[in-house]
Amino acid sequence: MRHLKYSILALAVIFATACKESKKEAQETVEAEVEKTVKETPTKKELKMTLDPKSGSNATGTITFVEENGVVSMTAYLSxxxxxxxxxxxxxxxxxxxxxxxxxxxxxxxxxxxxxxxGSETGYHKGDIGNFTVGEDGKGEVKFSTSEWCLGCEDDTKNIIGKAIIVHQGTDDFTSQPSGAAGSRISCGAIIE
Incomplete structure (x- = not known):
């Protein structure tokens, strides 16, 4: 009888240990899958800002930056x-x-x-977006995407947070140094979170 009690006790310990190990393995598998999903799920950041008139102009606008899968897209509506x-x-x-x-x-x-x-082989500033066309109604639109920007990353050569968007009165000639002779700064918006 005594041997039977010890055998039952030993089986109970073995069963409890096996269940505990099985539960631990299942938990580790779930945690690994969650971590894998987080790494594989694309992160998306979005930042909206407004532009205010400068230099006596009436130029205003809204800009949205969206970062997804390492690419920042900018959409600007100006008036x-x-x-x-x-x-x-x-x-x-x-x-x-x-x-x-x-x-x-x-x-x-x-x-x-x-x-x-x-994109010029002779060089360009990370802030050299370029020119856009404004119609008779005084409105213009800019769409621009690049992997050379980020929203709040650790790379100072890519992070545009803490910078500003400037719209100029004139056209960028892409050659005059250091700014393309684009004229007055007629609208400004801070890129901040």
């Missing part, structure tokens, strides 16, 4: 501009406090390249 082409750039500082927009500093150029057209 109150003169018909024709205008330049748009990212500038160094999110400070739009001055009436002429110059408190934003120069073009954002973290890689110390010459000013130029985006």
């Amino acid at each position: 109150g501009l003169d018909k024709g082409e205008h330049a748009i750039h990212i500038h160094e500082s999110a400070d739009c406090s001055s009436p002429d927009g110059k408190s934003t500093g120069g073009h954002w150029n973290p890689t110390a390249q010459p000013h130029g057209k985006w």
Whole structure:
């Protein structure tokens, strides 16, 4: 009888241990799957901002930045501009406090390249977005996507948070240094979270 009690006790211990190990393995498998899903699920960040008039203009607008799968897409809707082409750039500082927009500093150029057209083999600033066309109604639209920007990442050569968008009165000639001779800064918006 005594041997029977010990045998039953031993079986109970073995059963409890086996259940505990099985539960632990199941939990580890679930945790691994959750971690895998988190890594595989694309992260999406979105930031919306407004542009305010500068230099006595009526130029305003809204801009949305969306970062997904390592690509930032910018969509800008602008109004109150003169018909024709205008330049748009990212500038160094999110400070739009001055009436002429110059408190934003120069073009954002973290890689110390010459000013130029985006993608040029001779170089370009990370803030050199380019030109866009405004119609008779004073409205324009800009769509731009790049993997060379990010929203709040650790890479200072990609992170556009803390910078500003500037719309210029004139056209960027892509050659004049350091800013393309694009004229007055007529609209400004801070890229902040």
